[in-house]
Amino acid sequence: MDGDPRWLDDRERRAWIAFLTAAGLLGRRLDRQLEHDAGLSHLQYEILVRLSAATGHELRMTELADSLVDSKSKLTYQIDRLEQAGLVRRRSCRSDMRAVYAVLTDAGRRKLEQAAPAHVATVRELFIDVLTPEQLDVIGTALDEVGRRLRTEP
Template sequence: MTTAQSAGAEEPRWLTDEEQRVWRAYLHATTLLEDHLDRQLQRDSGMPHIYYGLLVQLSQAPRRRMRMTELAKDVKITRSRLSHAVARLEQYGWVRREECPSDKRGQFASLTDEGLAVLKKAAPGHVAAVRQAMFDRLNPEQLRQLGEIMRVLAEGLQPKDANADLPWLR
């Protein structure tokens, strides 16, 4: 008997065969989907999926700008990774950083007119890839169910603790 067992540790709740099948199918599908969308954007627009997501977030923000910390939180990446991505987007002329007048340590990421033009050019191909890879494969009931399942999962995973150790807060 191990120390953990003698201390009253419970046996893990292993996945059933059906749960294991669903879990592996989920992992396989999400990996393939992300790869499919990334390859489409790289091929057609010369950018990875993460850059596209950043441009979309900025395009939908008031005055096409967001604080870097909020942008990291919205796209769920570390501030360090965001900083590297924004540096690259700045090199392309698609985004610029602006100082925050109310907080000397804070910065804004702002979508440039050129960045908006690139996004508008990339969007039709991207939405076609999303539609072909996902929505065209589901009937209306499957689509409704998937939406409900994703909502339940997201709600259950959303941290309740404002001080949680989350990657996008690092």
């Protein structure tokens, strides 16, 4: 960066602080809800969701880490825990010995089906139903753009 920084003005600072506060509080509440109701962390729940939606209910570990926007080491730890609980299993790739897939088990599918209703109700209560449809459109468009920029920058 060259020269003096472009400091945030009052409107920009308000938006930034509001985003950080809401994201942090929402993340903590969703973690607590999932832990209480299903014995899962939010990240573990999202892993099960991604695997459930994938073709064959499996994803290559690198693909899964990319979709979760998380480090491979953190993902490996979570997969270890889910595997110990019987919710996920690993399988190697016959054509590429370096590739490892995470596969949703029947127990993992049942756990997700059990956890999803309360989780979706909490998401609705704390986020979706608080906003108007227009606000949801603006937030979705804006955060898509932020995500797109972050994914394309080195």
